Amino acid sequence: MKTRWRLESVSVEGRLEDVSLHVKGVMGVLGPNGSGKTTLLMVASGALRPSKGYVERPSRIGAAWQNPYMSFHRPKVVEEVAEVAGGRSEALRLLRESGLEHTAERSPFTLSLGEARRLSIILAVAWEPDAIVLDEPTAGLDVYWKRWLIKLIESLGRPVLMATHDPLFTLAVTESVVSLRRGRVVYNGAPERAPEVKGLSNMGVGRCEARCLYGL
Amino acid sequence: MGALVELRNVSYKYPGSSGWALIGITLELGKGLSIVTGPTGSGKSTLLRVISGAVPKIYGGILKGYVRVEGKPVLVPQEFDSFIIMPTVREDLEYAAEAGGASPWEAVRVARRAAEALGIEDLLERSVASLSTGERQRVAIAAALAMGATMILLDEPLAHQDEVGASLVRESIEKLGFEAVIVAEHRISLVAGLASKIVVMDGGRIVVEGAPRDVLGYASKLMDPLGAIGDRLENCRARCLED
Numbered sequence: 001m002k003t004r005w006r007l008e009s010v011s012v013e014g015r016l017e018d019v020s021l022h023v024k025g026v027m028g029v030l031g032p033n034g035s036g037k038t039t040l041l042m043v044a045s046g047a048l049r050p051s052k053g054y055v056e057r058p059s060r061i062g063a064a065w066q067n068p069y070m071s072f073h074r075p076k077v078v079e080e081v082a083e084v085a086g087g088r089s090e091a092l093r094l095l096r097e098s099g100l101e102h103t104a105e106r107s108p109f110t111l112s113l114g115e116a117r118r119l120s121i122i123l124a125v126a127w128e129p130d131a132i133v134l135d136e137p138t139a140g141l142d143v144y145w146k147r148w149l150i151k152l153i154e155s156l157g158r159p160v161l162m163a164t165h166d167p168l169f170t171l172a173v174t175e176s177v178v179s180l181r182r183g184r185v186v187y188n189g190a191p192e193r194a195p196e197v198k199g200l201s202n203m204g205v206g207r208c209e210a211r212c213l214y215g216l
Numbered sequence: 217m218g219a220l221v222e223l224r225n226v227s228y229k230y231p232g233s234s235g236w237a238l239i240g241i242t243l244e245l246g247k248g249l250s251i252v253t254g255p256t257g258s259g260k261s262t263l264l265r266v267i268s269g270a271v272p273k274i275y276g277g278i279l280k281g282y283v284r285v286e287g288k289p290v291l292v293p294q295e296f297d298s299f300i301i302m303p304t305v306r307e308d309l310e311y312a313a314e315a316g317g318a319s320p321w322e323a324v325r326v327a328r329r330a331a332e333a334l335g336i337e338d339l340l341e342r343s344v345a346s347l348s349t350g351e352r353q354r355v356a357i358a359a360a361l362a363m364g365a366t367m368i369l370l371d372e373p374l375a376h377q378d379e380v381g382a383s384l385v386r387e388s389i390e391k392l393g394f395e396a397v398i399v400a401e402h403r404i405s406l407v408a409g410l411a412s413k414i415v416v417m418d419g420g421r422i423v424v425e426g427a428p429r430d431v432l433g434y435a436s437k438l439m440d441p442l443g444a445i446g447d448r449l450e451n452c453r454a455r456c457l458e459d
Contacts, residue, residue, distance in 0.1 A: 033348045033349060033350040033351075033376075033377055033380065034348035034350070034351075066349060066376075067295060067297050067298075068295075069295040069297075069298060070297075076232065099257070102233065102234065102235055103233070105232035105233065105234075106230050106231070106232045106233050107231070107232070109295075110230050110231075110275055112256065112257060112260070112261040112262075112294070113261070113294035113295070113371070113372050113375055114256035114257065115256070115257060116294075116295070136376065139375045139376055140256070140294065140372055140375045141256065142255050142256045142402050144255070144256075145256060165376075165377050203449075204453060205449065206456070208452075208455075208456035209449065209452045209453055209456050212448075212451075212452035212455055212456060213448055213449065213452055
């Protein structure tokens with residue numbers, strides 16, 4: 001099993017510029033709209049080939065993309081999960097834990113954004129991949145389900161690369177952060193000193209306070 | 217009566233679902249901005265789908281009760297990406313204009329006007345796939361405008377980025393000329409001030425509805441407590457100091 005996960009001088013024409021990083025633990029990718037977060041995730045997961053540079057990555061990577069509905073192709077929610085989780089009873093257990101049991105027999109395309117988000121995240125992790133990529137996993141989730149997601153991410157024990165706009169969530173769950181501006185890495189280090197998180201740090205909100213605010 | 221939307225005792229069940237997603241909803245919505253809020257799964261999206269006619273037309277299922285909607289409602293769903301169907305912005309807007317009844321030669325003009333209204337005329341020749349999420353969201357609203365919508369229903373417009381979504385909601389009411397704007401959103405602090413009515417839902421029912429100042433306290437208790445971070449943060453600071 002190849003576990004090293006790193007990007008070396010990676011560029012994607014017009015979208016990423018000379019990005020080098022080593023993904024370890026739970027790593028956040030921050031930056032404004034259009035700064036290259038999704039592109040970075042696509043390159044890191046192997047979904048997109050960079051025009052320059054080198055990517056070394058684990059062979060099995062689970063991904064939940066920004067539009068969760070893109071992950072769905074089965075007529076029923078339970079079938080989506082059963083396909084990756086190896087059977088219906090396991091699928092129902094996962095749906096129960098993520099508050100989706102009542103949607104099991106529905107089409108995944110009738111789910112609300114929060115429900116669809118949870119389903120796409122389960123689909124990304126249920127087959128026990130070696131590493132996980134999450135693109136805006138908190139979009140559409142309320143505080144209760146954000147807490148669920150924090151616990152889920154921590155239970156995985158695998159490297160997670162996560163793009164997000166949510167500084168409080170970043171503070172609560174990540175171990176390191178890269179910040180992007182126009183496709184370039186402008187910060188790579190501890191979450192609390194990332195430019196997007198500084199506002200919270202200045203208010204005296206650190207990792208402990210953030211987790212406490214989520215009820216953890 | 218000035219109501220543009222009138223629901224009387226409306227209940228709805230998705231196909232294959234055992235429970236009712238909406239239960240006995242009676243509601244009137246008028247001009248301006250109405251916000252439907254409530255926790256995840258409370259029925260906000262479903263209510264928008266009923267008003268837009270997508271339920272039961274597209275989703276199927278069982279709809280009971282009386283629904284009257286005046287004008288032309290267009291839903292911009294959470295998964296707005298899947299409703300942008302043409303490869304370039306121009307083609308998508310022209311297609312929307314034609315779907316709204318414009319002739320092909322009118323459609324060119326209608327599409328251009330819609331793009332200008334949303335400030336995306338520079339993106340017209342771009343491929344939709346190359347746009348950022350915020351830009352695609354503007355394209356989806358421009359398409360609704362080009363389609364001739366008089367009422368726009370925005371499902372979680374703030375989900376992708378708060379401030380971007382909030383300014384889109386503001387533009388929809390103040391600039392784009394929609395008669396009514398109905399927003400389903402669980403993070404409402406950025407837009408609540410603009411609303412003439414807020415409807416709070418939970419478990420498929422309306423818990424409370426009214427003017428923002430009358431229902432906001434109620435809503436914040438039910439919802440994201442991080443919108444009102446004050447007291448909790450003090451407690452958390454104290455707790456973290458002890459550890």
